[in-house]
Amino acid sequence: MTQVLHRGPAAPPRLRVELQPTGRRVDVEAGSDLLSAVQAAAVGIVAVCGGHGACGSCKVRVVRGDLAPPTDAERSLLGPGELAGGFRLACQARVLSDCTVGIPEGSLSASQRLAFEGGGVAVGADTPVLPVDVEVEPPGLGDLRSDAARLLDAIAATNGLRPEVDVPVLAQLPTRLRAEGWSVRAVVSQPERGLPRLVGVLPPGTEPLGLAVDLGTTKLAAYLVSMESGTTLAQAGAMNPQIAFGEDVMSRITRANESPANARLLRDSVVEALGSLVEQLCAQSGRSYYDIVDAVVVGNTAMHHLLLGLPVRQLGEAPYVPAASDPVEAPAASIGLRLNPGAPCYLPPNIAGFVGADHVAMVLAAGLGSTERTVLGLDIGTNTEISLSYRGHLRSCSTASGPAFEGARIRQGMRAAPGAVEHVRYVGDRFLVQTVDNAPAIGICGSGILDAVAEARKAGVLDSRGALSRQHPLVWRSEHGPSCLLVGADQAGNGRDIFFTRSDVNEIQLAKGAVRAGTKVLLAEAGITEEALDEVVMAGAFGTYLDVGSAVAIGMLPAVPLDRYRQIGNGAGRGAVEMLVSRDQRSLAREVAKRSEYIELTVYPGFVDIFADSLPL
Amino acid sequence: MPVLEELRQAVVDGQAKAAVARATQGLEEGIPAEVLLRDGLISAMQEVGRLFEEGEIFVPEMLVSARAMNATLVVLKPLLATEGSEARSEGKVVIGTVQGDLHEIGKNLVAIMLEGSGFEVVDLGTDVSPERFLEAAEAGADVVAMSALLTTTMTNMKAVVEALGRAGLRDKVRIIVGGAPITDRFASEIGADGYAPDASKAVRKVRELLAVKA
Numbered sequence: 048m049t050q051v052l053h054r055g056p057a058a059p060p061r062l063r064v065e066l067q068p069t070g071r072r073v074d075v076e077a078g079s080d081l082l083s084a085v086q087a088a089a090v091g092i093v094a095v096c097g098g099h100g101a102c103g104s105c106k107v108r109v110v111r112g113d114l115a116p117p118t119d120a121e122r123s124l125l126g127p128g129e130l131a132g133g134f135r136l137a138c139q140a141r142v143l144s145d146c147t148v149g150i151p152e153g154s155l156s157a158s159q160r161l162a163f164e165g166g167g168v169a170v171g172a173d174t175p176v177l178p179v180d181v182e183v184e185p186p187g188l189g190d191l192r193s194d195a196a197r198l199l200d201a202i203a204a205t206n207g208l209r210p211e212v213d214v215p216v217l218a219q220l221p222t223r224l225r226a227e228g229w230s231v232r233a234v235v236s237q238p239e240r241g242l243p244r245l246v247g248v249l250p251p252g253t254e255p256l257g258l259a260v261d262l263g264t265t266k267l268a269a270y271l272v273s274m275e276s277g278t279t280l281a282q283a284g285a286m287n288p289q290i291a292f293g294e295d296v297m298s299r300i301t302r303a304n305e306s307p308a309n310a311r312l313l314r315d316s317v318v319e320a321l322g323s324l325v326e327q328l329c330a331q332s333g334r335s336y337y338d339i340v341d342a343v344v345v346g347n348t349a350m351h352h353l354l355l356g357l358p359v360r361q362l363g364e365a366p367y368v369p370a371a372s373d374p375v376e377a378p379a380a381s382i383g384l385r386l387n388p389g390a391p392c393y394l395p396p397n398i399a400g401f402v403g404a405d406h407v408a409m410v411l412a413a414g415l416g417s418t419e420r421t422v423l424g425l426d427i428g429t430n431t432e433i434s435l436s437y438r439g440h441l442r443s444c445s446t447a448s449g450p451a452f453e454g455a456r457i458r459q460g461m462r463a464a465p466g467a468v469e470h471v472r473y474v475g476d477r478f479l480v481q482t483v484d485n486a487p488a489i490g491i492c493g494s495g496i497l498d499a500v501a502e503a504r505k506a507g508v509l510d511s512r513g514a515l516s517r518q519h520p521l522v523w524r525s526e527h528g529p530s531c532l533l534v535g536a537d538q539a540g541n542g543r544d545i546f547f548t549r550s551d552v553n554e555i556q557l558a559k560g561a562v563r564a565g566t567k568v569l570l571a572e573a574g575i576t577e578e579a580l581d582e583v584v585m586a587g588a589f590g591t592y593l594d595v596g597s598a599v600a601i602g603m604l605p606a607v608p609l610d611r612y613r614q615i616g617n618g619a620g621r622g623a624v625e626m627l628v629s630r631d632q633r634s635l636a637r638e639v640a641k642r643s644e645y646i647e648l649t650v651y652p653g654f655v656d657i658f659a660d661s662l663p664l
Numbered sequence: 665m666p667v668l669e670e671l672r673q674a675v676v677d678g679q680a681k682a683a684v685a686r687a688t689q690g691l692e693e694g695i696p697a698e699v700l701l702r703d704g705l706i707s708a709m710q711e712v713g714r715l716f717e718e719g720e721i722f723v724p725e726m727l728v729s730a731r732a733m734n735a736t737l738v739v740l741k742p743l744l745a746t747e748g749s750e751a752r753s754e755g756k757v758v759i760g761t762v763q764g765d766l767h768e769i770g771k772n773l774v775a776i777m778l779e780g781s782g783f784e785v786v787d788l789g790t791d792v793s794p795e796r797f798l799e800a801a802e803a804g805a806d807v808v809a810m811s812a813l814l815t816t817t818m819t820n821m822k823a824v825v826e827a828l829g830r831a832g833l834r835d836k837v838r839i840i841v842g843g844a845p846i847t848d849r850f851a852s853e854i855g856a857d858g859y860a861p862d863a864s865k866a867v868r869k870v871r872e873l874l875a876v877k878a
Contacts, residue, residue: 099815099845119848293815301815363816364764365791447767447813512725528719553722560724649766649790658769659731662724 062142066090067110067149081107081114081137081148086291092150098138098293100124105137112146126526168621170277173630175393176234176246176341178255178275181205183229194220198248202233210235210243215380215388223248234340236391238376239633247340247387256280256339258328258386259623260321261405262346262354263287264296264429265453266588267320268620271328274341277628281331283324288316289353294450295429296349300363303353313353318383325385339386342379343393343627345619347403347430348372351394354382366647367400374637393633395626396640399647401445406432407636407643408622413584413615415441416639420581421573423566423605426618427452427590431562434643435569437579441643442572446565451554452493452589458527458548461490463592466540468495468533470594473502477521478533480545487540491533491547494593499547500555501597503531504664511663513552556662559603563661566605568651572644577605586618601664667693668703671736675708676715678728680735687736697743705733705740709780713864726863727769730776753784755806755874760788760797762820767813770843773863774809781867794820794827801828801837807870810856812843821846822854829855838873842866 061074064084073088082105085092092105100120110133117130118139125134137148181201184190192200195212198220203209212220224231227250234247234255249255254275261268264287271281292302292313303310329336344354348369352359355377357370379392386392395404406426410416413424415436424434429450434443454460454467461467466489470481478499482488491499503509508519508531515522515529522531527548534545570577583605585591595612598604604612615621626632648654667690674683690700712729715721757778761771768790779785786800801808808828812818821841828834839856851859857873860866 100847100849101845297814297816301819304816360816363814364820365766365817513722514720549719550722553724556722556724647766649768655727655769655772656731659724659727662727 063145064088064112064142065145065147067147075142077143078115078141081135081140081142084142085137085148085150090150092137092291099298100136100139103136106134106151107137107140108149108151109133109135109140110147110149112142112148113144114146115141115143168277168625168628170275170628171631174274174628175238175630175633176236176255176257176274177206177208177243178249179205179208179233179235180251181231181233183224183231185229194224198224198231198233199245202235202245208235208243210245212245213378213389215378216245216247219388220248227251236341237630238391239374239630239637244389244391246389246391247337249338249340249387253338255341256334257627258325258339258342258384259620259627260324260342260344260346261408261617261620261623262317262321262344262350263405263619264299264347264350265290265294267317267324268617269321269324269328270620270624271332271334271339272624272627274628277624279624280334281328283327283331285320285324287350288320289313291316294455296347297363299353300349300359303359304363310353310356310359314356315383317350317354322383322385336385337387340390341393341627342384342386342390343395343623344382345395345404345408345623345626347405348397348400349403350405351397351403355394362400365649369397369400372397372399372640374633393626395623395633395636398443398640398643399445399645401430402432402443402643402645404636404640405619406434406443407640408620408626409586409618410434410441410443410622410639410643411625411632411636412618412621413586413613415584416635421575421579422582422584423569423580424584424586424618425562425566425590425604426587427562427585427593428587429453431565433562433565433569435566435573437573437575440573441639442569442646443643444565444569444646444648446561446648448558448561449554451496451551451558452593454490454492454496456554457491457496457551459490459545460496460551461492463492463494463588466490467492468499468545469592471495471498471502471533473506473508478502480534488534488538488545489540491545493589496547496551496555497559497601497603498594498597499531499533500552500664501594501600503552504601509552509664513549513556513662513664515549515552552664555601556664559598559601560658560661562603564654564658565648567657567661568646568648568654572646577607580605580607580611583607583612584618585612585614586616588617590614591616602661668695668700671700671704672708672711675705675729675732675736676711678725678732680728680732683732683736684739687739691739691743697740701737701740701744705736706780706782709733709777713777713781713867716862716864723773723862726773730773733776733780754782755870756784756786756804757807757809757870758786758788758797758800758805759809759811760792760800761790761811761813762817762824763791763793764820765812765814765817766790767811767843770813770863771809771811774811774842774860774866777863777867778809778870781871783867783870794823797824798827798831798833801833802831805837806874807838807840809840809842809866809870811841812846815845818843818845818850821856825855838870840866840869840873 071088103124259270375394379390431448465484466486468491529549671686860869
């Protein structure tokens with residue numbers, strides 16, 4: 048008989064998970080789920096619902112090894128073919144042995160198209176940083192002033208300014224002054240409020256640079272800007288690595304609430320990504336991070352809080368109050384950004400828990416902040432922020448449009464990656480599609496499904512309630528319910544039919560209904576009808592790529608002539624650049640946030656009725 | 665009685681104005697409010713539930729049907745009270761969206777489908793504290809139904825389950841939860857009795873928990 052020694056509960060054995068195609072390996076406890084393993088290996092996987100087994104986005108394929116049997120969530124979200132082919136949901140699949148797991152392209156958060164629009168902005172006298180070229184008197188036995196004192200004396204003699212100097216700048220002074228032979232370009236900040244500070248000491252004649260960042264829930268966009276000319280010298284983008292902790296803001300707040308360590312992890316991951324964006328920008332432009340003497344970061348209120356390490360719990364629960372909404376100016380180094388050690392970082396004000404500084408930036412870029420015209424501005428995403436300027440009065444709201452426009456919750460939905468159907472037209476008796484990069488179709492992205500619904504409605508394939516016409520030759524009942532064919536399997540890049548379902552139409556109805564209902568409330572509060580709109584400005588990736596005609600046709604956007612629409616690309620990024628080079632724009636941001644009247648839709652009287660009225664196609 | 669059939673169809677089609685008109689016409693023709701409720705509205709919502717389960721209609725249609733039912737109820741309710749014709753209740757359900765969450769569309773649909781299936785529904789609204797759930801349950805309830813749309817607020821469901829437990833009501837009421845981020849697993853983790861992914865299945869789940877015959 049074998050003797051067994053019992054020494055209390057044994058620690059679960061460590062198992063090795065190998066991830067393809069990166070080849071990264073990670074050790075996990077037996078019984079842990081694959082999503083945690085993938086996250087621990089720092090591979091960017093999409094987990095739209097944050098690992099709750101509700102969305103089906105974290106699909107992986109098991110190449111070898113034993114896992115616990117599929118859960119109910121997996122059986123309902125994965126097709127029988129997928130299960131048989133070894134596909135699992137990473138958040139559900141529990142590891143029982145060493146294993147090898149492949150992460151399909153579609154589940155990776157990288158390699159996705161990023162939308163930017165740079166362009167120059169004018170720099171005026173209100174520049175937040177002022178370069179001052181000075182010749183500093185070298186010290187001698189008859190002149191024992193400190194390095195700082197002699198530099199400040201020289202600045203004062205040149206333009207009368209006497210800036211404050213902080214320790215990080217003091218620390219670089221002696222080396223810098225001597226390295227440059229006592230001839231330097233001092234950069235003095237002229238903050239919106241408070242005293243001027245010395246933010247950097249550069250080689251003479253060096254063009255000071257600024258960094259503008261749009262810190263999106265999904266994407267990060269960074270711009271390197273000349274503080275002299277306002278020209279964007281380089282731009283770079285990346286996925287927000289926090290996606291591994293949940294795709295939407297709420298899932299991330301939940302994760303941050305779980306433990307201070309998680310909150311730090313969320314913060315660190317994004318700080319690291321910003322650091323590598325700065326490196327890219329410097330490499331692209333051949334400049335040094337040392338020349339970056341100012342920064343502006345815009346993001347929604349949750350991104351803002353997570354970056355600053357502010358608590359987010361109160362943001363996640365009604366009445367969704369921010370910890371801080373005033374502008375913040377802090378040393379960039381204190382946020383973890385590696386720029387010139389003296390560089391400040393400015394975070395513009397937030398309007399409300401769900402309308403953040405990114406929307407303020409977009410309002411500036413769209414010109415809503417200072418206009419007497421009647422202008423509607425929309426930033427369409429998982430949450431859609433809408434602002435209406437009427438007679439100089441600003442009203443704003445945030446509406447839960449859901450992730451359908453990002454391709455999520457659509458049966459064959461995907462992001463705007465190569466092979467995604469992005470535009471659809473109904474010609475003759477069939478659909479013609481255009482895909483990203485003209486690659487053979489493998490799925491449908493947000494603008495594609497929107498087009499498909501609009502075109503199908505126009506062709507009578509769909510009725511106003513969203514039901515598919517059974518008589519139409521392209522409509523059939525698939526295993527996913529009534530479905531409509533877009534691209535036949537023989538033309539598709541994955542050898543499968545590309546189609547949309549009645550349920551997809553339903554998702555689009557809910558999403559567009561939310562956007563329309565938010566717009567209706569703002570118009571009603573202003574006491575005007577949509578015909579009164581002089582202009583409708585659309586920002587954001589989806590707002591830029593969607594077909595306005597289709598969006599108007601299905602009643603998502605106001606039925607005004609199409610020439611009143613303007614698509615401005617990354618409005619938040621543009622607004623950030625504007626604030627970077629202009630104190631006046633920073634003041635305007637403060638004013639916009641202060642006088643913007645925020646309307647909370649969930650408690651708006653009759654909102655459910657307005658929403659229901661906005662659902663028909 | 666074609667007016668009854670027309671009322672039923674108007675609610676199924678989500679035509680609020682037509683539904684109210686047919687109900688008013690029915691009353692003028694002398695049809696008791698109770699009959700209009702049972703054979704018009706309740707029958708219509710059962711049909712809506714059936715169509716939903718079969719994938720024939722989706723949430724948008726359900727919403728407009730629910731609205732038509734609500735609009736008609738406004739006309740019928742005062743009469744139901746005066747007639748004293750308490751429709752036989754299948755059970756009493758206390759429903760609400762949990763604390764910290766202001767979303768009501770899904771919760772309203774569940775409430776209306778339950779009502780349309782003959783349950784007595786006490787709707788506590790949104791942002792409902794555990795104390796208010798408890799109070800309502802103490803006043804007498806067979807089922808407590810909770811909704812949450814946010815991952816940040818779904819955890820507040822647990823507080824309600826615990827409050828009911830502390831008050832010694834856990835054996836007397838069945839607890840059902842739902843909402844976008846909720847799963848079966850989550851429901852059992854927090855000690856709820858059941859989860860339903862949509863309004864129609866919620867009715868079935870409540871029936872199942874109370875073992876009421878459909």
